[in-house]
Amino acid sequence: MRASMPLALQADGDWNGLALRATFALLDALARSNSLLAAARRLGISYRSTWSRVTALETALGQPVAVKTKGHGTVLTPYGRALHATLAEMYDRLGPVLAAEAARTAEALRGLDVRSPAPLRLAASHDPLLLRIIDANPSIELAVAGSLDALAHLRAGTTEAAGFHYGSEGPVPPPFDALFRDPDLTVRPLFRRQQGLMLPQGNPHGVTGVRDIARLGLRFVNRQRGAGTRIWFERLCAEAGLETGAIRGAQTEEFTHQAVAALIATGTADAGMGTPVVAERFGLAFHPLGWETYYLAARTTVDETVLAGLTEAADDAAGATLGYQSTACG
Numbered sequence: 001m002r003a004s005m006p007l008a009l010q011a012d013g014d015w016n017g018l019a020l021r022a023t024f025a026l027l028d029a030l031a032r033s034n035s036l037l038a039a040a041r042r043l044g045i046s047y048r049s050t051w052s053r054v055t056a057l058e059t060a061l062g063q064p065v066a067v068k069t070k071g072h073g074t075v076l077t078p079y080g081r082a083l084h085a086t087l088a089e090m091y092d093r094l095g096p097v098l099a100a101e102a103a104r105t106a107e108a109l110r111g112l113d114v115r116s117p118a119p120l121r122l123a124a125s126h127d128p129l130l131l132r133i134i135d136a137n138p139s140i141e142l143a144v145a146g147s148l149d150a151l152a153h154l155r156a157g158t159t160e161a162a163g164f165h166y167g168s169e170g171p172v173p174p175p176f177d178a179l180f181r182d183p184d185l186t187v188r189p190l191f192r193r194q195q196g197l198m199l200p201q202g203n204p205h206g207v208t209g210v211r212d213i214a215r216l217g218l219r220f221v222n223r224q225r226g227a228g229t230r231i232w233f234e235r236l237c238a239e240a241g242l243e244t245g246a247i248r249g250a251q252t253e254e255f256t257h258q259a260v261a262a263l264i265a266t267g268t269a270d271a272g273m274g275t276p277v278v279a280e281r282f283g284l285a286f287h288p289l290g291w292e293t294y295y296l297a298a299r300t301t302v303d304e305t306v307l308a309g310l311t312e313a314a315d316d317a318a319g320a321t322l323g324y325q326s327t328a329c330g
Helices: 020-031 036-043 047-061 078-112 128-135 147-156 176-181 210-216 228-239 257-265 276-281 304-318
Strands: 066-069 073-076 120-124 140-144 161-164 185-199 220-223 271-274 285-299
Touching (some): 020 036, 020 047, 020 073, 020 078, 073 078, 120 147, 128 140, 128 185, 147 228, 147 285, 176 185, 185 257, 185 276, 185 304, 210 228, 220 228, 257 271, 257 276, 276 285, 285 304
Parallel strands (some): 120 140, 120 161
Antiparallel strands (some): 066 073, 161 285, 185 271
């Protein structure tokens, strides 16, 4: 028997509102099984779900497709067998065509699969302006570290770029000087920033430099070893003829300008180095010590558009932020 069916086959594989593949799978499981329970197991669904699908199919068709018979389990009706045979014949004819089209479509989609590039891994010395820029840039993954630690990450290959500074008045000191000669790296300035002493509001002790801190026995809070700010502080001590041990609290270490400022603002310390924007945020006095350039070192293999975008954003932000300058002003 061959059923006469008013097919309304759609491009998406639906027929009269029914999903053809799901319909064929249900009928095929029933045709190959001697009970509804066996069909359910073949489909990998529950007995109740299988019966619900049979009921829904019969409601949509207006015809019974399966019948339970005593002693013979559940079998397809003549209509169900005809529909199963018609769908099986259709898939036999269309199978090779559909497989070829699926392969062609998959190949076309592979050509369109433009994946987002992996983010640039950057280790960088802490800077509030840089953090603000990177927060708005999902193509950069930042790890905050001191200048020397950031460069160690770059050398070890755990990052592709490093941000560093060293108090850049005068010749480039070691080990930073080697970076500018390395053919595998590109080094560019990001911005200039002012550093100085952050002090209690009103600078009650009249501090103008490290000599005053040592002479008055004030409590200093330092940055961690390897930080560019700490390297600058140690250089200032050497220029003043002071051992760093002569500064009370010189071994007290914090990892950010904000942490240093917070200790001063709460009265736990009397002085520390930082930037004017952080001093202003914590209501502290600021005595300038000089300007430095903050640099970005990156592998030559890094996408230039990412580096150029970061450089441009830093340049724009520096021109509009207290205590910072565009490198064009240097």
